[in-house]
Amino acid sequence: MSNRIYIYKRYERFWHWSQALLIITMMITGFEVHGSYLLLGFKKAVQLHTLAAWTLLTLWAFTIFWQFTTGEWRQYLPSLKNVGAMIKYYTVGIFTNAPHPFKKTVSQKHNPLQRLAYLALLAFISPLIWGSGLFYLFYGDWARLGIDKSLSLEVIASLHVLGAYMITAFFFIHVYLTTTGHTVFAHIKAMITGWEEEDDHHQPQAAKSR
Amino acid sequence: MNFIKYTLATIAALALIAPAQANNAPENPKPSPKLLKSTADHSKFKELQQTFNSGPEVTKVCLSCHTEAAKQVHMTKHWTWEYRNPETNQLLGKKHVINNFCTSTASNYGFCATCHIGYGTENQHFDLTSETNVDCLVCHDQTGKYKKPSGFFGSPVAKDTEFPPGSGKIVKGINLAEIAQKIGKTRRQNCGGCHYNGGGGDGVKHGDLDSTLDNPDKDLDVHMSADGGNFTCATCHKTDGHQVPGSRYAPTAMDKGSPEIRGKHGHDNPSTCQSCHGQAPHKKEAKLNTHTAKVACQTCHIPAFARGDVPTKMSWDWSTAGKRDKDGKPLVIKNEEGHTTYIGTKGDFVYGENVRPEYLWFNGTVKYTLADDKIDKANEPIFINKFEGSPDDGKSMIWPVKVFKGKQPYDVENKTLTTNHLAGADDSAYWTNLDWPKALHAGAASVGKTFSGKYDFIETRGMWPITHMVAPKDKAVPCQECHTRADDGRLKSITGVYIPGRDTKGWLDLLGGLMIAGAIGGGLLHGVVRIATRRKEK
Numbered sequence: 001m002s003n004r005i006y007i008y009k010r011y012e013r014f015w016h017w018s019q020a021l022l023i024i025t026m027m028i029t030g031f032e033v034h035g036s037y038l039l040l041g042f043k044k045a046v047q048l049h050t051l052a053a054w055t056l057l058t059l060w061a062f063t064i065f066w067q068f069t070t071g072e073w074r075q076y077l078p079s080l081k082n083v084g085a086m087i088k089y090y091t092v093g094i095f096t097n098a099p100h101p102f103k104k105t106v107s108q109k110h111n112p113l114q115r116l117a118y119l120a121l122l123a124f125i126s127p128l129i130w131g132s133g134l135f136y137l138f139y140g141d142w143a144r145l146g147i148d149k150s151l152s153l154e155v156i157a158s159l160h161v162l163g164a165y166m167i168t169a170f171f172f173i174h175v176y177l178t179t180t181g182h183t184v185f186a187h188i189k190a191m192i193t194g195w196e197e198e199d200d201h202h203q204p205q206a207a208k209s210r
Numbered sequence: 211m212n213f214i215k216y217t218l219a220t221i222a223a224l225a226l227i228a229p230a231q232a233n234n235a236p237e238n239p240k241p242s243p244k245l246l247k248s249t250a251d252h253s254k255f256k257e258l259q260q261t262f263n264s265g266p267e268v269t270k271v272c273l274s275c276h277t278e279a280a281k282q283v284h285m286t287k288h289w290t291w292e293y294r295n296p297e298t299n300q301l302l303g304k305k306h307v308i309n310n311f312c313t314s315t316a317s318n319y320g321f322c323a324t325c326h327i328g329y330g331t332e333n334q335h336f337d338l339t340s341e342t343n344v345d346c347l348v349c350h351d352q353t354g355k356y357k358k359p360s361g362f363f364g365s366p367v368a369k370d371t372e373f374p375p376g377s378g379k380i381v382k383g384i385n386l387a388e389i390a391q392k393i394g395k396t397r398r399q400n401c402g403g404c405h406y407n408g409g410g411g412d413g414v415k416h417g418d419l420d421s422t423l424d425n426p427d428k429d430l431d432v433h434m435s436a437d438g439g440n441f442t443c444a445t446c447h448k449t450d451g452h453q454v455p456g457s458r459y460a461p462t463a464m465d466k467g468s469p470e471i472r473g474k475h476g477h478d479n480p481s482t483c484q485s486c487h488g489q490a491p492h493k494k495e496a497k498l499n500t501h502t503a504k505v506a507c508q509t510c511h512i513p514a515f516a517r518g519d520v521p522t523k524m525s526w527d528w529s530t531a532g533k534r535d536k537d538g539k540p541l542v543i544k545n546e547e548g549h550t551t552y553i554g555t556k557g558d559f560v561y562g563e564n565v566r567p568e569y570l571w572f573n574g575t576v577k578y579t580l581a582d583d584k585i586d587k588a589n590e591p592i593f594i595n596k597f598e599g600s601p602d603d604g605k606s607m608i609w610p611v612k613v614f615k616g617k618q619p620y621d622v623e624n625k626t627l628t629t630n631h632l633a634g635a636d637d638s639a640y641w642t643n644l645d646w647p648k649a650l651h652a653g654a655a656s657v658g659k660t661f662s663g664k665y666d667f668i669e670t671r672g673m674w675p676i677t678h679m680v681a682p683k684d685k686a687v688p689c690q691e692c693h694t695r696a697d698d699g700r701l702k703s704i705t706g707v708y709i710p711g712r713d714t715k716g717w718l719d720l721l722g723g724l725m726i727a728g729a730i731g732g733g734l735l736h737g738v739v740r741i742a743t744r745r746k747e748k
């Protein structure tokens with residue numbers, strides 16, 4: 001009744017979940033550093049946030065390497081084709097039980113809207129949060145680097161916080177969208193096992209037309 | 211095992227008594243002779259084996275060997291009670307400033323001069339050139355027996371003396387020869403004799419200096435505790451030719467130097483934290499070094515003052531002084547702990563223990579309100595001394611201070627603080643007569659001024675740097691207490707610096723909040739519609 005495709009390779013799943021853990025850690029500790037609430041105490045929050053930053057940096061180094069050696073980086077190339085169909089699906093089709101306009105394949109894991117969203121994340125939010133985060137991390141060296149006159153911690157921190165809010169908003173949307181598979185946990189299950197189960201009642205048009 | 215050891219030790223000890231045997235006892239190395247740190251044993255000096263009837267008699271003998279000592283002391287504030295601040299050009303020192311404790315030394319020398327490093331200090335015109343009036347003993351006594359009783363203008367009393375005359379009270383004489391023979395290096399008790407007791411009693415004035423520093427535990431003072439550094443005051447306030455570095459009149463607010471190296475003179479003030487610890491003192495938690503550009507070490511490392519069980523005075527209200535009890539004597543009220551909270555001669559006091567300091571930007575310049583400076587009731591409270599500084603003058607650091615609140619007399623017509631004649635057996639001293647106009651007339655006269663006749667009380671503030679009682683590192687102020695949005699955050703009132711956890715922009719949080727609410731709300735709404743439409747289908 002359903003066919004399975006092996007869509008997320010082992011490294012990819014490892015990368016995804018460890019990144020998820022790190023980013024959740026960074027959100028929780030980051031907003032504590034920001035003063036939004038008191039949870040671990042400022043000192044522990046800073047320590048954990050810093051540790052997570054370095055860990056994530058390492059993880060990314062490996063992941064970038066992986067993306068390029070496997071060619072997976074192409075998954076993030078945007079294509080405007082079918083974006084309209086996707087928008088229509090999320091705003092109308094999903095409520096009327098219309099078929100999903102996109103079928104995941106090993107070579108195309110992300111639907112066009114997803115591609116755009118991840119690209120925005122990669123091209124805008126990430127540099128914002130990483131750039132500001134690294135400057136923040138090396139605040140103690142600003143004077144030695146001769147940039148203490150031209151930078152202000154207030155500006156760096158504000159940019160970082162802006163990035164943090166964006167990534168947090170992204171996180172919630174992302175989590176919600178995982179429930180939009182053919183069953184509520186279908187996507188999450190796929191990211192855990194690597195296997196995506198296709199529901200053949202809803203043969204996507206995109207797949208048919210190919 | 212232990213029993214055997216003890217037995218052996220006892221045998222060895224017995225063997226010592228029989229001298230021939232001593233060196234053969236294997237477990238008992240020959241005790242090395244005790245190393246005397248001083249090359250001179252003053253008790254062996256014939257010159258000191260005599261009866262001394264006064265301080266100057268002793269000093270004369272000291273100077274017969276230490277020929278230059280008095281001249282060195284003459285160049286200290288300890289002697290001159292005077293200091294011209296080159297920065298502000300104000301003439302300061304005990305001779306000149308008015309504070310909000312006992313207010314002024316002028317006209318009260320009998321009492322105040324007990325803390326002058328000289329003898330017979332009758333008034334502010336004492337002979338600055340007198341060598342024999344330099345008091346060597348007060349700083350070098352090792353016996354703890356040396357006293358300069360109140361009322362004797364800074365002189366010790368060598369023979370039992372009735373004081374005040376006719377009162378029947380006897381001030382006991384002390385043996386100056388014994389003290390002189392045991393003379394040695396300045397101990398903390400010598401400094402403390404005056405510096406612990408500023409303001410008229412133990413711990414009263416500074417808050418970070420009191421007698422508990424004689425033998426503090428490590429929590430109270432890492433540097434001075436026996437199991438910590440076991441420092442004396444002079445370890446940091448390292449004198450050179452009797453000149454004592456580290457001044458409250460002109461503090462070093464910012465020290466960008468590297469640690470002192472023996473033989474190298476990098477520091478004009480070897481009493482700063484940096485002169486030993488340098489600029490990046492945090493080895494394990496390097497992140498903390500990012501604070502050292504703007505935050506004084508003391509701010510984190512002295513979480514509270516008056517931590518040693520001796521309370522410090524936090525306020526003094528002279529305006530309520532003057533009440534008498536049923537017998538006509540000045541009224542005295544004490545609190546549960548036995549500390550005087552009201553006394554007819556002085557007014558109301560408030561004490562504090564474990565007091566969290568206040569914090570401000572401080573650049574080392576302290577501006578005083580002196581006897582000639584005009585003051586205005588509209589500008590209450592008047593700052594007796596104000597620590598200056600700003601976040602962006604490049605010279606300021608965030609410092610902890612004790613802010614002492616006072617309310618004291620001022621001359622309403624002359625618009626100045628008053629010089630108050632407090633101590634003395636005469637008929638105008640306030641402590642004897644409880645009569646302000648008389649005391650103010652006499653006080654003004656003592657400094658060549660005239661009191662207008664009209665007085666009132668005015669709120670004043672005095673600032674004291676908090677720099678002693680350094681806690682161990684695990685007792686430093688937790689990050690949380692500054693990096694917080696809470697109203698009681700320690701650095702709540704510090705402006706001009708971005709403090710993570712304290713500072714934020716309202717619009718940014720609003721925008722971010724909207725984004726997150728939008729994300730969650732959008733998801734929820736979408737999900738609800740999904741559920742609703744699915745039901746309909748079935």
Ligand code: HEM
Binds near residue numbers: 031049168713
């Ligand atoms: C999901 C990712 C992240 C989130 C949600 C996040 C969030 C935050 C927030 C809200 C703050 C408080 C800023 C303030 O109020 O001043 C903060 C501080 C900070 N973040 Fe991040 N951040 C993230 C990633 C990173 C990364 C990747 C780095 C480093 C490259 C980084 C480095 C820092 C540093 C150094 C601080 C300052 C800590 C301190 O006060 O010492 N963050 N972060």
